[in-house]
Structure formats: C-alpha cells, structure tokens
Amino acid sequence: MSLKPWREIARPHKDVLEGSFKQSEFAADITQVAKGTAPEEYQDAEKFFARTFITEGMRLLLMSVAQRLAGQGGDPVIQLQTAFGGGKTHTMLAVYHLATNTAGTVNLRDVPPILDAAGIHELPRARIAVLDGIQQSPSHAVTHGNVTVNTLWGEMAWQLLGEEGYALVADSDADGTSPGKEVLKELLTRAAPCVILIDELVAYIRQLELGKQYKGGTFDSNISFVQGLTEALKAVPNAILLASLPESELEIGGTMGQRALQSLEKYFARVESVWKPVGASEAFEIVRRRLFESLSDVSQVESTCRQFSDFYRQNAAKFPVETQSHDYHERLCASYPIHPEVFDRLYEDWSTLDKFQRTRGVLQYLAIVIHRLWNSENRDAMIMPGSLPLEDSNVRNKSIHYLPQGWEPVIEKEIDGPRSVPAAIDGQSTLFGGVQAARRAARAIFLGSAASHQGQLIRGIQVERILLGTVQPGQAIGVFEDVLKRLRDQLHYLYSEQDRYWLDTKPNLRREMESRKQNIDEREELLPLLKDRVTRAFGRNHQFGGVHVFQVSGDIPDDFAAGPRLVVLPANAGYSRTETNQAFGEAEKILRFRGEQPRQKQNRLIYLAPDFDVVSRLKDQARVYLAWRSIASDIESGTLNHDLSHLKQSQRNRDIAEQSLTQLIRETWKWLLVPVEDFVKGRPQLSWEAVSISPAAPNLVETIEQKLREEEWVVYEWSPVHLRKILADWYFKNRDAEVSALKVWQDCCHYLYLPRLVNAEVFRDVISRGVETEDYFGFASAKEDDRYLGFCFGQGAIVPLDESSVLIEREAALTYVRKQEEFKRQADAIQNGGNAAGATDSLPADAGSQSTTSAVIHSKGGDDGTTGSNAAPEPMTHFYGTVSIDPVSAKSRFATLIDEVVENFTLQLGVDVAISIEITARAKDGFSETVQRTVKENCNVLKFSAAEFERE
Structure with a gap:
C-alpha cells in the first residue's frame, strides 16, 4: 500500500495554514482574558476547549476545582510550578472558563466527563479574581472608578466584590500592610463560590527591596498576605486559589527572586498539589489539536502508522529498540502527522535550553515549520526531523533564536539551503537526490545535536535515531547510511565519534586538513606513498620473475627470469577504453628499450595499468590521508595544540582515509595489459590486449595470475601438439630437421608472436611429455657428427635444457629410429657368432662406433665372459664433475x-x-x-x- 502525504490527511488550522498567527498568540495571557481583550481562541470558552487537550494533570486539577466550588471537597490551594512554557497559564485559563461557566459546561469539549467523575451535576458560577504579577506594579496604583487600588489584596477584593469587597481591606490597602487572616476569610465567604488566580507572583514580589516601603506594600507584608490568604482559604469550603511559581532560573530572576520563591514555597508547600506537568505523550495531542483540524480519515492515519511500525520491525537492527513495541505504534498514531521523534528531540533536548519554552515553544516552532511545509507542497508521509525546512529564513531564524551565536552560517553552508554542501551532494547523485538524503540527514543531525554543548560527556545523536528521523517506508536505508559517510568526509562543522554525530559552531579539523592537502608535494610525498602502498598490495608470494612498481625502463632487467616480470605503470600512465591511452605509450617504451639499449626479452613483460578515470580521485584520497596523518602526528607530538577529542577525530579520520586509499588503489590498478604481435604482409605489427581485474578479489596477485591463465597470455601448462606446431611453423620450414631446444625456449622469451611460458620448467615438461610418444618430435641431449646422444623418442626421459640439447622433427626422428634398429640387428648377428670381421666391415662408420660403445658398456656389466660369471663388479664410489657457466x-x-x-x-x-x-x-x-x-x-x-x- 502506498503512503499518502500528510497534507492529504491532516489539514492545519486556518491561522497556521495562512501564516496569519502571531507568536504572542501561543503565549496565553490570563489578564487579557479577564479584561475581554484576548484572541478569540483564548477568549471564547468553547473554542478554547475545542483546541485544548485535557491532560491527566489538568483533568485532576479541574476535577478538584469543580469539587471545591460545589462545596464537595477539593484542595483550597494549588501550586502550579513547572519549567518555562510548561502549561501553567494555559491551565489557569481552563480553570477560568470552567469557573465562569459562561457557555455552559455541556458545551465545553471534554469537560462533562470530568464533572461526571467528580459527581457534580450542576456547577455553580463563581466569582474570579485574576492577579498578574507582571501587569501590576508595586509603585503604581490602579484606579477603578472612584476607587484607587495600591496592593494585591486591594485588587483581589475589588475584582471579587467591587466597592463592597474593597471596603473590607481599604485601610490595609492604603498603608500597605497585610489585612490579616480574619478579614480575608470574611471577604472570601461573601464572594464564595470564588476562584483566585495569581500568575507570576514571584515576578511581583522580587521587585520589593528589603526594608523599603512601596505603594504595593513591603516584601514582608506581601509574604504575610500570601500566608494569611492560604490560611483563610482553608476555612471557606467553596473558595480556591491557584498560583503559578516558576521552576527555571530564567524566570526566578536574581537574589530577590530566589528569596521570594523560597518564602512562597514555604506556605504553598503546606497544601498538596494535584498538578502534574504535561508529559511528552500528552504534548502530542496538545500540539496536534492546536495546530491541526480534526483528522477526517482515521483509517488512513492507522494505515500510514502501521506501515511505519512494520518498516521499523522489519529492519529492527537499524532503529532504536523502542520502535519494536506496540506502544510505539500507538505513539505514531497519537502524534500524527508529526513523527514522535520530532517531539522527543524538542521535549528532551531543546527544552533544556533556557530560552526554549516547553509546550509553548514547541507550538511556536512547529507552527512556522508546518506553514512552510504546506506552502512548499511537502509530500512526506509524516513530518519528521529530516523534513524541517531550515532553508526557509523564518524557520532558520526561529531555530537559531534558542541557540548561542554562530549557528546561521553553519545552517546555510552545512545543513540546508541552495548553496549548502548537502544540497550539492544531493545534486551530484541521483541516488541521494531522489530522496534528498544528504539534506534530510543533516537536518536530523541538527535537531538532535544543536541543543547539546561541549561540556556534555556524551554528545551527538546516534545513527539509529538519524535513520529514525529520515527514512520513510519503501526507501533504502543503505542510501542514508552512505550519505552520512559522505557528510562526515565533507562538512567542516560536523563531528562524529563511533556511531554518534553532532554539529557545532566550532569548525572541526577538516579545514586544517584541506589546507595541508593543498600543500602536499606530489613528487616528494604523494608518489612515494602510492609506490609504497601499491608494492604492499602484491606481497612476495607469486610466480613473477619480479614486480616492478613505477620503475623506469633502465631499472627493469632484461633476462630469462624464473617467471614473467609484472610492470606496474605509474599513475600518469592511465588506461581508458575511450581516451587516448597514456598506458600504451609508457608500456611500449619499456617493452622496446632497457634504458637506451634495445630490450631483447620482450615476451617476458606483463603490464598492470591504472584506470584513467580513477587516478584523479586516487590522488585526492592520498592527499587526504597524508594530511590527516600529519595532523594526527602533530597533535600527538604537541606541535598542534588541540584537545583529546580532536586527537581522536584526526586519528579516526586518518584510519578511515587509509582504508579508503587501500580500496582505491585496488580500484585504480585494475587493467592488465599484454603486448601481442601479428604478421601483416610479412611484418610483425604490435597490438595490445586489455582486461580488467576485479577490485573486490581478496588476493591481487592470485587474481592476476588466474586472469593470465584464463586469457592464455601466460602458459602454465603446454601441450606437445602446440609445440609441434610452433616447430613446424617457425623452425622446420626449410627442410631443417632439428633445432636447438635452448634457442626455442629463448625465442619464446624474445618474440611476442610466440607463446609466453611462465618458466623454463613448462618448456622442459612439454618436451618430456612430447617424447613419450612418437606423435610429436624427438629430443637429444647433444649431437656428435651424425649421432644423437641421449636420444629420446617414444619413451620418457629427463630433459636437460642447455646449448647442446636439440629438438628433432618427427619424421627425422622416425628415420633415425629405423636406422638404429637396423644397426642393432646387424650388431646382434655379429654377437651371435657370425663373421664379426665381415659384419663389422660392412657397417657404416657410425654403426661401428655404436657397436663398440655398446660392447664396452656390456663388458663393464660383468656378463661378457672376460671376468668369469661369479666375479662381482667393483662398485663406483666417487663422482666428480666440472662445468663452465655463462655469468x-x-x-x-x-x-x-x-x-x-x-x-x-x-x-x-x-x-x-x-x-x-x-x-x-x-x-x-x-x-x-x-x-x-x-x-x-x-x-x-x-x-x-x-x-x-x-x-x-
């Protein structure tokens, strides 16, 4: 089932949709509501409750208020104390609209079930007094008709009972002293049922300097008023006080604010509060109800959330553990169309910032985000951390409003925007650009790490949470994992350690790396590094006569080595199927010459060339590695003054760069080149054959040898029939019946049109196997006059390969065998008692020599009758041999x-x-x-x- 975009299921409220909201509208003002000047959504009770989600804490509080006003119990004093933006004022507004009961409780959404739970069938209307510590000043009086009010108790009395109420506290209001518990009790009794709402009480009292008299009284008189009021409320069963106290230091203020809070808490603490702050799960519904209209297609919401939940379970190893539970599916449904990860990051991370107001701050921030996404026709299935449109100036300004200075250029260059690095990465790759992988990942990292600071022991957001905030069902997780590595390698303000990423306003070491990278000398540093790393790739266990990495022609021997020589061409001799090949020119120069002298053994050279298209990337990666290596070394030695985190970063980047360099070397030197010659109009013509080597093969040398074997560019095992053809084509053409075996082997090393044998053993082996039958050729270890010494044809033999050994054309070998058989028959006839002298005289000269040799050998065998049949031959006990060798x-x-x-x-x-x-x-x-x-x-x-x- 395809995923529907959130915009087709959830529609924002009109003010969010049109962007006509004001940031101040999300900051409820109890005084404006009391005066009737608040926005309609706060002023109108029905609309207020329509957009208000009744949290568990608010439900219990409203139940207690209703019971108190109905005289059925409830707490007389409730202290509201949460962090900045935690919903204190919003809760007071709910109490205000419940107590005034102007619209009838039956018309207030979610209120009737609360009254039913409290056992209240009809809620009486109550008088309301709203005291705002910010609106009222200790130094300025307020005029209500003919009455001038100076103090908080004077204002409270006036709002509850008008002139009648003020008359009870007129004297105390005039001289700034507390009216006392009994007066306040009488006031509350006359006004009951009544509700007193005091907001920002600390903000008012902290203005009163110790020992100084104000129109609003002194510090002590105001504290005494609070003490007397809380005691009086206990005695009036249908009167209640709600007072908000700050929790964050930002709201408390200085020394006087702290002192005021401590004094007030002493009296409020006597009464147990039913207030519970807004939980993160409840915040889902609060935000959704305020920002979105009612969801029209609940089944579609369930379907979308089910696909997300199933996607997380199918890829359990890639996402946080909590996504595997059924509870997370319920969270997805509760927060839709906003992904729970957005709330988690804002409530868990951003709410720790002093300027960020909890629920109010989330509302303000998401209202801007949703407005921008709607206008840009965002098609995401849910609004995720990766969806945040940080390229928009309003969203960006709201984001950095809560953060320290220096974040704006970081967002523009490294996170989002038309000129940012992630935008460039997405633009360069359709794989990334198709899902905006780089931008989405950078946004998720920003939301998950910008609120952290350097003092934290563990910084950043884990990869599994980055994926949770970016990947949607149906998308490839690997794409986002790959783009994280790309971001890590290119961003200057992104840090990473193990599986955590974070952004900071302080640049990482990448800028230092880029500077050093540009200053690396190619001849003195880059090429030696490449030569060393390429040499390492071959090792020593191979059948080549030598591996020559980046060597000039004069340094490559011209000899009959034990195997072909592998010549690894330098980086500037790249091969490409489409470009003019620099590789051929460099390879032919080595092929034809050794230094300034002509090369003789041309058929002993094989070439490995770099890929022309990869060389530039390889050089860049090598520079990156050298730069990181020098940075890590300088930090370790103290030459570069950086902290431990930067040392770890440099070492990690060095190791990563080295791994990438090793892989790129394999990807670069991948073309195996072999020279071949064909005869065109009687003249040899040089050409080149090329084949690629897989970079993924585990062993480079074995892969090259295997490829040479497969392509038959190097012969590891030769058939006698092929040698017979070579002999027929090149050596026995002009009625020659024999050729030096050593010459044939050396010619195979010289000429490109002959087979390239891996070593002389292959040549010996093919001769040895060839002479086992009479189908191919004969062999002799030497020739004296017309006699073949060590003649082999039709029988196995050990084949020496020296200047004396010869290969004999098959017909000539057959003729020689027949002659030998004839001579043997004649010799046997003489041996059997015939006319030896006559027989001998009739033999050819070579036949007489052969007979004499045989006779000598036979006599040494001890059975010719000269020594007696019982005489044992004397054993040979000593061998001595001398041979001269060509140096x-x-x-x-x-x-x-x-x-x-x-x-x-x-x-x-x-x-x-x-x-x-x-x-x-x-x-x-x-x-x-x-x-x-x-x-x-x-x-x-x-x-x-x-x-x-x-x-x-």
Whole structure:
C-alpha cells in the first residue's frame, strides 16, 4: 500500500495554514482574558476547549476545582510550578472558563466527563479574581472608578466584590500592610463560590527591596498576605486559589527572586498539589489539536502508522529498540502527522535550553515549520526531523533564536539551503537526490545535536535515531547510511565519534586538513606513498620473475627470469577504453628499450595499468590521508595544540582515509595489459590486449595470475601438439630437421608472436611429455657428427635444457629410429657368432662406433665372459664433475644444475655431496677501489674460503 502525504490527511488550522498567527498568540495571557481583550481562541470558552487537550494533570486539577466550588471537597490551594512554557497559564485559563461557566459546561469539549467523575451535576458560577504579577506594579496604583487600588489584596477584593469587597481591606490597602487572616476569610465567604488566580507572583514580589516601603506594600507584608490568604482559604469550603511559581532560573530572576520563591514555597508547600506537568505523550495531542483540524480519515492515519511500525520491525537492527513495541505504534498514531521523534528531540533536548519554552515553544516552532511545509507542497508521509525546512529564513531564524551565536552560517553552508554542501551532494547523485538524503540527514543531525554543548560527556545523536528521523517506508536505508559517510568526509562543522554525530559552531579539523592537502608535494610525498602502498598490495608470494612498481625502463632487467616480470605503470600512465591511452605509450617504451639499449626479452613483460578515470580521485584520497596523518602526528607530538577529542577525530579520520586509499588503489590498478604481435604482409605489427581485474578479489596477485591463465597470455601448462606446431611453423620450414631446444625456449622469451611460458620448467615438461610418444618430435641431449646422444623418442626421459640439447622433427626422428634398429640387428648377428670381421666391415662408420660403445658398456656389466660369471663388479664410489657457466645466465643455470644433477645425490641416503664454486674475473684496465672493496666485503659475509685480487 502506498503512503499518502500528510497534507492529504491532516489539514492545519486556518491561522497556521495562512501564516496569519502571531507568536504572542501561543503565549496565553490570563489578564487579557479577564479584561475581554484576548484572541478569540483564548477568549471564547468553547473554542478554547475545542483546541485544548485535557491532560491527566489538568483533568485532576479541574476535577478538584469543580469539587471545591460545589462545596464537595477539593484542595483550597494549588501550586502550579513547572519549567518555562510548561502549561501553567494555559491551565489557569481552563480553570477560568470552567469557573465562569459562561457557555455552559455541556458545551465545553471534554469537560462533562470530568464533572461526571467528580459527581457534580450542576456547577455553580463563581466569582474570579485574576492577579498578574507582571501587569501590576508595586509603585503604581490602579484606579477603578472612584476607587484607587495600591496592593494585591486591594485588587483581589475589588475584582471579587467591587466597592463592597474593597471596603473590607481599604485601610490595609492604603498603608500597605497585610489585612490579616480574619478579614480575608470574611471577604472570601461573601464572594464564595470564588476562584483566585495569581500568575507570576514571584515576578511581583522580587521587585520589593528589603526594608523599603512601596505603594504595593513591603516584601514582608506581601509574604504575610500570601500566608494569611492560604490560611483563610482553608476555612471557606467553596473558595480556591491557584498560583503559578516558576521552576527555571530564567524566570526566578536574581537574589530577590530566589528569596521570594523560597518564602512562597514555604506556605504553598503546606497544601498538596494535584498538578502534574504535561508529559511528552500528552504534548502530542496538545500540539496536534492546536495546530491541526480534526483528522477526517482515521483509517488512513492507522494505515500510514502501521506501515511505519512494520518498516521499523522489519529492519529492527537499524532503529532504536523502542520502535519494536506496540506502544510505539500507538505513539505514531497519537502524534500524527508529526513523527514522535520530532517531539522527543524538542521535549528532551531543546527544552533544556533556557530560552526554549516547553509546550509553548514547541507550538511556536512547529507552527512556522508546518506553514512552510504546506506552502512548499511537502509530500512526506509524516513530518519528521529530516523534513524541517531550515532553508526557509523564518524557520532558520526561529531555530537559531534558542541557540548561542554562530549557528546561521553553519545552517546555510552545512545543513540546508541552495548553496549548502548537502544540497550539492544531493545534486551530484541521483541516488541521494531522489530522496534528498544528504539534506534530510543533516537536518536530523541538527535537531538532535544543536541543543547539546561541549561540556556534555556524551554528545551527538546516534545513527539509529538519524535513520529514525529520515527514512520513510519503501526507501533504502543503505542510501542514508552512505550519505552520512559522505557528510562526515565533507562538512567542516560536523563531528562524529563511533556511531554518534553532532554539529557545532566550532569548525572541526577538516579545514586544517584541506589546507595541508593543498600543500602536499606530489613528487616528494604523494608518489612515494602510492609506490609504497601499491608494492604492499602484491606481497612476495607469486610466480613473477619480479614486480616492478613505477620503475623506469633502465631499472627493469632484461633476462630469462624464473617467471614473467609484472610492470606496474605509474599513475600518469592511465588506461581508458575511450581516451587516448597514456598506458600504451609508457608500456611500449619499456617493452622496446632497457634504458637506451634495445630490450631483447620482450615476451617476458606483463603490464598492470591504472584506470584513467580513477587516478584523479586516487590522488585526492592520498592527499587526504597524508594530511590527516600529519595532523594526527602533530597533535600527538604537541606541535598542534588541540584537545583529546580532536586527537581522536584526526586519528579516526586518518584510519578511515587509509582504508579508503587501500580500496582505491585496488580500484585504480585494475587493467592488465599484454603486448601481442601479428604478421601483416610479412611484418610483425604490435597490438595490445586489455582486461580488467576485479577490485573486490581478496588476493591481487592470485587474481592476476588466474586472469593470465584464463586469457592464455601466460602458459602454465603446454601441450606437445602446440609445440609441434610452433616447430613446424617457425623452425622446420626449410627442410631443417632439428633445432636447438635452448634457442626455442629463448625465442619464446624474445618474440611476442610466440607463446609466453611462465618458466623454463613448462618448456622442459612439454618436451618430456612430447617424447613419450612418437606423435610429436624427438629430443637429444647433444649431437656428435651424425649421432644423437641421449636420444629420446617414444619413451620418457629427463630433459636437460642447455646449448647442446636439440629438438628433432618427427619424421627425422622416425628415420633415425629405423636406422638404429637396423644397426642393432646387424650388431646382434655379429654377437651371435657370425663373421664379426665381415659384419663389422660392412657397417657404416657410425654403426661401428655404436657397436663398440655398446660392447664396452656390456663388458663393464660383468656378463661378457672376460671376468668369469661369479666375479662381482667393483662398485663406483666417487663422482666428480666440472662445468663452465655463462655469468649472465648463471642464476638460472645453477638452479638447473641443482635440480638435474645434485638432487640425484642428495636424495640418496649415505651420500656425501660437496659443491665448490670457482669464480675468475679479469679486467684489462684493472678493477676500481670501489669494486674491490665491495667484492671483498661481500665475500667475507658469504664466508668465501679464498677471495683475492692479484696482478698478472
């Protein structure tokens, strides 16, 4: 079910709708009502009760007043003491209209049930005396016809009985002394049933300086009057007094106000009051009834509130605990169309401000808000903290009226308005702008935190309450969670700690960060940071021959490394599918040259390029991190003088910036580039292939290796059939029957049109598997004249890869095998007693050599008849081998020697192996002192037994 906007269900009163209300109208004035000059909504009893919600405290008080006036009990004296704006004067007005009974109690909304509960069928009309401590002055008399009144008791007597009543206290009024209990008792008895309403009593008495006589009497005489009046009221069963006393220091005033309050409380405290202040839940109905007409469609209200309640329960982890109860659903209904969170923030937070009047202040504030929302055609389902139109000058001025100086620029720049940062964030993103996420969140933070102050131990509003004040059913909660992070990163007056946010007039450290960010040197600070963080992303566990981060071509080796080399291009060499690619130019320069020399092993390089579209954002984030890191460091060292909260903020922002930087590095270096060559009209033509790497992959190196395997840009396992095709296409074209195996491997490292093998082991493995059958090619470890040494074809073998090894074309290998078989048949015939000499003479030269070799080996086996059948052969117990190694490829060659030769000994039990290395170097012009010193130091560290330079 779709949510209807509040404006289609609840209609404001005419004065709120048209904006014709006056702020003073929300401040009820008991004196104006008594004189008949108050606004109609206060003056007319029926309209007053129509817009008044009878709270529990007011109900009990009106019941007590009615019982007292009817002579059926009730309290004679009631003290009204609540905070500023707590509803004292409004309650007095209810008593005034009930006591005067001008419209008949049956016509007063919600009053008949009160009288029924009190057991009163007919309420007598009572005389009313209204004493206003602000209207009356101790120094000025008031004239009523021929009577001049000086004191409070004189004014009370006149209002109750006119000249008759004044005559009872005339002497006391003239000399400013209290009339006494008996006189007051007689006055009340004659006037009964009667009600005396005294408002702002402290404001009157605090004007009386001690020891000084005024027309209105002295401080002591007025206190004595109050004492006598309270005692007299006990003796008159149908007379009652209601007096309002302040609770806040703002109303009490200075020393005299405090003294007056203490004196008055001593006498009022003797009588138990039935007054109870307005509760927050009751305030819902008070405000709604005053600001809105009766709701026409109660079922629609229930439907809207039910959707809100269900939404909170479905996302219980995102909202406060109290939203999960049925009571909160009832609160939603009771406060509609205003969200309960608005009332909670105003009553719990803003009511702590000295200037903010409780119920009256809420009425004044919300009247302006509702008027603005109505005129701007606001379509929210309920009026929420995120709905507050703070961009409106009237709403903004009313908001900052209660706050310390300095909030106006904060609201304009950081909260709401056409030029504010939240408005810009909403404008830049349709995701945020569609629900005004940034502005709504900023408004909710303002309402929930502006009333706090720096002295509080825990400041701010929790994320769950920000969401409660912004998100409506059907909207994505994650959007508002994301926008909070965006606000935190961009606002200068927003603070955050753990899950709490608050705004302040004091700027946070973001401005300092922005200043430092602009001064970061790209070459000295930014690029080294990026190089370090990109290097960290690869680690050390990989199959690359090396990972070269931001290195120039001269620093990237040109060799037969154990694996391809991964070249990470710098940030200024970005790749883009739509832009002119700087990446290709930088990569080709490294591909073709090593420094100023041509590069030979071009097919050993793979490139990782940054995303052109992300580089600028990455650099900005890196500057942010460097700025926060320097700020945190300076605060820790005392260079920057800030408090502990700013230190925590800088450290938190530093850590957040570092996390974002790490993520952005993955998002930036995402393009894997591989050079390939195709032959066009007989000439190789360079082209580039590119594929993106997922930034979300847990391991960057593994992901790159997997992608290289998937795209077959690097061969990790090769099939013999592919090697056979390569040999046929490039090496056996001109009736060549063999080729150096080492040359084929090196050519694969040189030329881009050949396969890119991950290492030499893959090449050895494909040869080893290829010679197991007679389908592909043959192999020999060496060739002497026309003989193949270590010939393999159709059988498995260990494949050495050196300058002597050769690959043999399949047909040539088959021919060689047939020749070998023929020679063997002839040798067998000779061995079986034929004409050895004749047979030998008829063999080719190579066949005779082969036969002789076989004979020698056989005789060493001990079964040729020369040593006797029972003689045991003497075992071979010592091996010695010497080999010369090319110093350029020594590293890989030595590894091969270990694998192919040494491991055959070390894997056997009881075999002692010793390896010694002899290094000889000659320089025609001699070695420099630097070279000599370096070599000697390194030889000492490596524990050389001998290492000397000498002259020849």
